[in-house]
Amino acid sequence: MDLWGRITAIKGNQIAISLESREELASLSLFTTEEQPQVVVSVQDERHISKIQRKKAYAVIGEIADYTGYIPQEAKEWMKFLFTMETGNPYFSFADTDMTTAREFISFLLEYALKYHIPMRHSALTYQDDLDRYMYQSLKYRSCVICGKHADVHHLDTIGMGNNRDLVDHRNKHLIALCRERHQLAHQLGWQTFKEKYHVKGIILDPQMLNQLGIMTYKRMKEIDDEQRKSYRQTN
Ligand SMILES: [Zn+2]
Ligand SMILES: [Zn+2]
Structure with a gap:
């Protein structure tokens, strides 16, 4: 085991x-x-595809297989095929690939699992091999980084500007996808403790990404900028 x-x-x-x-x-x-x-x-070897990476990949493939009804071997070949199609990576073998390809493949598998909300035995946080990428994917699919339940976008940095709560500015803020329960816990424990407990981090998205992921529209960014300019003029 x-x-x-x-x-x-x-x-x-x-x-x-x-x-x-x-x-x-x-x-x-x-x-x-x-x-x-x-x-x-087994401690993760950071140079070659490691035993842990192989285990992670097989574990996620196993979850996908259970969910889709394929046998693991079929699911593995299918996912490898999709991966090479989508990324342009040449077909690879688990026996001798490098760590980077393995890492990309695991991220690819997890993205698939998050996208289709595939229930998994372990938290995707346990399976992930690239924390930044996983944090990003969770924001993209609004999936709690810890439990996979539906998530909201949580701000780590305090919401500084304006009194208008509708105009929350997500630019240049560290963001994380958390379900209601974990969000409350994050506030209870304080970010530092929460972060150390779960080994998670917040990430900053550029305006283009914010718009693309539906977190903040360009229109809203402009509204905030206009309002800020207005209040700047009033106080000066
Ligand atoms: Zn959660
Ligand atoms: Zn919050």
Whole structure:
């Protein structure tokens, strides 16, 4: 069995691993009766396609297969085909590809899963291999970065300008897609704590992206700029 998590502390020859959730351990007793079961901890190698990347890719393919009804082998070939079509990357083999291609492929798979709201056993946050890209995809599909539920766009930087709440300016602000529940939690815990707890980050989108993703229209940007100019004139 594979447990998915992060090494969160190292002390002498001991490591602490925090898993995505407690449920990870629920079925542990089905696998072993040993008090101190033997494990091999694979740490991501940042140069070659790693065992973890391969596991991530296969795990997401497995989720897609379950959802679509294909067998995993078919889903894998189909997704690889779509990937090469869409990205122009040459056909690759998991046995010997490089880390960058593997990373792109995992992002591609996750985008597919987010786009079709495919329910998954693990959080997509656990499977992602490129945090910036995943944060972006979650904003694009309004999918909570932690649980995948429908999300709103959350501002990390305080909303500074204007009293008009309809004119919220998303430009040059760190944004993150969070469901209502996690959004409240983010406010409760404070961003710093929240960010460290979940290993997430906010990203800044340029005006073109904001418009394209339907977060903020060019019209609204202009309204805000006009209003700001007006109030500037009034106070000066
Ligand atoms: Zn959520
Ligand atoms: Zn908020």
